[in-house]
Amino acid sequence: MLKRAGYDEVTVFERGDRLGGVWHHNTYPGAACDIPSHLYEFSFAPNPRWSRRYAPQAEIQAYLEDVARSHDVLDRIRTGTDVTSARWDEERKRWTLETSAGVHEADVLVTACGQLSVPAVPPIPGLDSFAGPAFHTARWRHDVDITGKRVAVIGTGCSAIQVVPAIQPTVAQVDVYQRSPGWTLPKMDFPYSERSKRLFERFPVLQRLDRASVFAFQELAAAAMTRHRWLLRVFRAISRRRINAAITDPELRRKVTPTDEIGCKRIMLTDDWYPTLTKPNVELVSDRIAEVTPAGIRTQDGVERPADVLVLATGFATHGFVAPLEIAGAGARRLTDEWAEVPRAYLGLSVPGFPNMFLLYGPNTNGGSGSVVNTIEAGMGHVIAALEELERADARRIEVSRQVAEAFDRELRTALAGTVWHSGCTNWYVDENGHDPNQWPWLWTAYRRRTERIEPGAYALDR
């Protein structure tokens, strides 16, 4: 997008050895999108040839690489390079970055570190003592052959519900350790026929129409989770019906039926989770884990289940945003100090005291529905609008007004309080103090509208 807007001097640092972000790092069996691919793609790079409604990981990775190649930006990307710190130099109006490959200077810093890029490993006693291979879903060990093995999977979130059905047919036993169940909805995934792909290719308007209809449905879900929570009743009824249809064992039904409000935790889309849990080689364990032993997992009821391989489907550290990257802004103020209570940013994009810096997929830009790719694209539109302001004013420094940022934050926190995410479950958005640095409490149409231009007075420009 920067290149298309005429900004050619761009350097991208990526600590991984390939571009792709989560789609490069998450290669676990069954990894796939949970937003229909016609919305989980860039509006300027539509792909009429997705193999299915919800593309699998390898295809999304290939798409992202293809977009980079066809937009001729591969040579801007320095893979295998970790950015460890960034410091604002007020005199020179520039950022100085320390990277694993040396120092780099830039007029503008855009962080795009992801909200789900740092795997979270829970502090389970004895985890290090496990004798077999143990790994996180985001670091899947393809060198470990799990065929015929006893596998323990910790977690029942979005990654687990994909990985367990994918491995169940090949393993001897899979024990799934659940802390609390989540609500699910039908994914209704299907492959696109060659004919549909050709139609999307020939008549791009069809793909745009599909994209618009997916967006409209996602907006309905966003409305249900934020201002019109009565709509959730419909989702809950669908989810309950599916549990009852797929599971006859009352004990298993009880274990998988959440007691919290639907949407409080991320709603998971799946067609095969409940049928998989009824297979003879699958056990859903809802007793708390007491410890990991060298040979398996012992739960608090004293039962030890043996395991050859341990899979941590335990999610990500979602509240750091740029962590462990250290950022120091004007007056050497550290971003971690600015965010001591909770990470906050104006429209999720800019922080007072941190001039010429923008955060993509920053604080409060995640949702219970919608496509993050779409959000990032809108955010990037804002960054470009800000760069154009800089040029128009012949300025070298742009900083969001603290007053405007604080007013936005107040508005945001008030709206958040009424959302389903704050209805009293544990989820990856709300921290132990009740602060929520992740969720956007309005429709995505509102995000687009608010980010597409620079509000007069929102930013201060200086030479």
Ligand SMILES: Cc1cc2nc3c(=O)[nH]c(=O)nc-3n(C[C@H](O)[C@H](O)[C@H](O)COP(=O)(O)OP(=O)(O)OC[C@H]3O[C@@H](n4cnc5c(N)ncnc54)[C@H](O)[C@@H]3O)c2cc1C
């Ligand atoms: C398994 C999985 C499935 C998902 N499915 C969906 C979905 O279906 N729909 C949806 O909308 N969202 C989904 N998401 C959310 C996903 O995070 C976003 O869709 C999207 O990938 C965010 O892109 P990003 O570029 O901001 O971050 P990421 O894709 O997380 O990329 C950030 C990159 O920054 C690198 N990085 C971080 N810090 C540094 C540093 N200091 N120096 C150098 N490099 C650094 C990381 O290595 C990483 O590659 C999913 C996430 C996961 C984990």
